[in-house]
Amino acid sequence: MNQIWILAKPYLEKATKKDMVVHTKGVLLAMTMLLKKENGDKVILIPSAILHDVGFSKVPKKLQTSIDEEDRKKSLKLHLEYAPKIIEEIMTKVGYSKDDINKIIEIVIAHKFQDPQELDKQLLIDADTLADLFKEQFYVNAKDYNKIPQEFYNIRKDNKFYTKTAKIIFNTELKNRAKEIF
Ligand SMILES: [Fe+2]
Ligand SMILES: [Fe+2]
Numbered sequence: 001m002n003q004i005w006i007l008a009k010p011y012l013e014k015a016t017k018k019d020m021v022v023h024t025k026g027v028l029l030a031m032t033m034l035l036k037k038e039n040g041d042k043v044i045l046i047p048s049a050i051l052h053d054v055g056f057s058k059v060p061k062k063l064q065t066s067i068d069e070e071d072r073k074k075s076l077k078l079h080l081e082y083a084p085k086i087i088e089e090i091m092t093k094v095g096y097s098k099d100d101i102n103k104i105i106e107i108v109i110a111h112k113f114q115d116p117q118e119l120d121k122q123l124l125i126d127a128d129t130l131a132d133l134f135k136e137q138f139y140v141n142a143k144d145y146n147k148i149p150q151e152f153y154n155i156r157k158d159n160k161f162y163t164k165t166a167k168i169i170f171n172t173e174l175k176n177r178a179k180e181i182f
Contacts, residue, residue, distance in 0.1 A: 001046055006049050016094035016145035017064040017075065023054060028133030030169070031114035031123065034130075035114045037165040040123045044100060047125050048090060048107045054090075078107045113125075122162035129159050130166050133173040149181040 005028075012062040018159040035042055056064065056079045071074040084105045091101045103120075110121040110126055131137050133156055142152035157174060161167045 001050070004047050004050050004090060007093060008054055011054040011057035011086060014170075015033050015053065015054060015059075016061045017066065019140050020053055020056055022137055022140045023131060024050060026050065026137035027127045027132045028132065030127035030166075034123055034127055034163065034165050034167055038123060038163050040120050041103075044103045044107065045120060045123055047087075047096070048104050048120075049127055051083070051087050051090065051104065051126065052108045052124060053079060054086045055079035055081065057086070058082040059137070076112050080112060083108050083159075119163075126161050126163050127168035129161065130170055131174075132156055133159070133170060133177060135173075136174070138177055142144050151176075153181060154178055165166040 008024070009021060012024050028046070028049045031045055034040070035045065056075075059075050059078045059082065063071045063078070066072060066075070087105050087108060088101055091104060096104075107121050107124050110116050111124050114121070116122055116125070132141060138152065138156075141150065142149050145152070148156070159170065161170060
């Protein structure tokens with residue numbers, strides 16, 4: 001896992017949309033928490049969490065930071081398109097089989113624009129959303145998006161989740177952020 005993080009970090013540092021290293025740290029933590037209660041495949045899901053946004057490294061800055069809805073959509077589409085090649089490269093280096101690499105890629109490309117039925121795919125989407133509410137991620141992201149915490153809280157408070165575990169963790173985090181800012 002450490003090796004995957006080391007190989008992924010340079011890609012995450014190239015992203016401009018927000019602090020993607022901080023974000024990914026949060027998604028990894030969220031995934032670890034979810035996997036304590038939910039039945040996901042750790043061997044596949046931990047790398048999926050670390051690698052899910054590496055595709056942003058190749059998305060043009062002007063799309064990533066644009067406030068235009070179409071640009072934003074294009075940026076999200078592209079970050080999914082660029083991900084498989086980078087994931088294959090990194091996971092081959094750490095010795096994963098073709099089969100496992102393909103599983104990771106399938107989960108990663110399903111984390112936007114889809115409403116998957118498979119638990120593994122749902123867990124990555126839940127971890128991705130959940131991370132935004134963690135303390136460090138919440139305040140760093142709010143700054144990245146030029147929002148004051150109260151505004152940011154109101155955007156995030158209606159987030160939806162697939163798993164019960166994510167809902168429970170989310171409610172706890174939401175209460176903690178509310179205590180800090182109101
Ligand atoms: Fe993403
Ligand atoms: Fe993400």
